[in-house]
Amino acid sequence: MKTNIIILALLLGFSACNEAPKNPDAVIQNVETKEFVELIKNDGHLIDVRTPGEFEAGHINGATLINVNDANFNSQIEVLEKSKPVYVYCRSGARSMKAARIMEQKGFTKVYNLKGGYLDWSKQAK
Numbered sequence: 001m002k003t004n005i006i007i008l009a010l011l012l013g014f015s016a017c018n019e020a021p022k023n024p025d026a027v028i029q030n031v032e033t034k035e036f037v038e039l040i041k042n043d044g045h046l047i048d049v050r051t052p053g054e055f056e057a058g059h060i061n062g063a064t065l066i067n068v069n070d071a072n073f074n075s076q077i078e079v080l081e082k083s084k085p086v087y088v089y090c091r092s093g094a095r096s097m098k099a100a101r102i103m104e105q106k107g108f109t110k111v112y113n114l115k116g117g118y119l120d121w122s123k124q125a126k
Helices: 002-017 033-039 052-055 072-076 092-103 117-124
Strands: 027-032 047-050 088-089 109-116
Touching: 002 072, 027 033, 027 092, 033 088, 033 109, 072 092, 088 092, 088 117, 092 109, 109 117
Parallel strands: 027 109, 047 088, 088 109
Antiparallel strands: none
């Protein structure tokens, strides 16, 4: 009986570690490359938040460079239409999440962050 309880507790614990389902009402959505490819076909802003050098080395077609670490980042995103979806990416996903959080605070209604960033994109989307 004790063994069954322990096994049940372990199974419940492991299932709790799984990623929670997406909340469609959340402002920020982390999406895999395949989904990102489809999403950017829709109307919205495609933003590369890396450095100019990284952008020049390669970027997603149609992307606008707005470096999240630039002192003018906040003023540059203020010109974007906040009700339109924003698709953000960086090298691996960390800086774009930083940018997504700033955008959420600034009143953007839907921000899609590319999981794995441009590194993942360059492996899968070509």
